[in-house]
Amino acid sequence: MTLSKLLRNPLLAGFFMAVALFGCGGGGDQEPSAVSVELRGDSIFSAPGIERSPASYIKAARPGWMVDDRSVSGLALFQALPFAFGQLSIVVIELGGNDALYPRTAEMFESDLRAAIGSVIGAGKRPVLTGVVNMPVSPDFFTAEALAKRDAFNAITLRIAKEYGLQHAGWGEDYRGEGDVIADRIHRTQEASDRLAALLVAAIERTSEQR
Known part of the structure; x- marks a missing residue:
């Protein structure tokens, strides 16, 4: 036949x-394997004062991704340790801004960040760093002294990302001035928040492509 x-x-x-x-x-x-992301951050992810948070932006931009937002407003990195993980494979660390409001030194922050990254890698997951957002001086919260610490902490995230070969979203470098923040002089406008979320999507994608 x-x-x-x-x-x-x-x-x-x-x-x-x-x-x-x-x-x-x-x-x-x-279809490529689904990307699964766990977000560990503070109120920059909660996004008070605007309609669409960075997590919502990510879910809309990449509907095939699994996204677990575990962010907590006011959370500092040293308060978040040790991490307890879910099942998702990429862990975004967006913490450090609130640490600048505490009596934490650059050496303390670096030690905490290394511990956080070590716990992520030790759990078989891949870290992504956002960096620490910048903002104008505020007499009530982010004084000139606190912002100087923010500068130091953000520089540490960049240096450690390079050392470990991690993707960094460059959130601290994206700041474009006072027009990026709402009336509280801390949190992002919708346009600025969306820019940060887009940078993070790109960093997550680069991480998912690494082998």
């Missing part, structure tokens, strides 16, 4: 199709 006659039989045709797909790995249009 010729191949053309065999393929006229629907059962045999289905068999040959299954063999062909198996042999080529299911075809060239397979």
Whole structure:
């Protein structure tokens, strides 16, 4: 019996199709594995005063991703340790701004960040660092002294990301002045928040592509 006659039989045709797909790995249009992301951050993720948080932006921009937002307003890095992890494979660390409001030195922050990264890697997951957002001086919260600490802490995130070969979203470098913050002089406007979220999506994608 010729191949053309065999393929006229629907059962045999289905068999040959299954063999062909198996042999080529299911075809060239397979969807990539879903990206799964756990967000560890503070109120920059909660995004008070605007409608769309960075987590909501990420979910809308990448609807196939699994996103677990575990951010807590007011959280400092040293308060978050040790991390307890879920099942998701990429862990975003967006902490450090509130640490600048406490009597924490640059050496303390670096030690905490190394501990956080070590716990993520030790759990078989991949860290992504956002950096520490910048903002204008505020007499009630982020004084000139606190912002100087923010500068130091953000520089540490950049240096450690390079040392560990981690993706860094560059949130501290994205600041464009007072127009980026709402009336409280801390949290982002919608436009500025969306910029940060887009930078983070790119950093997560770079991490997901690393082997």
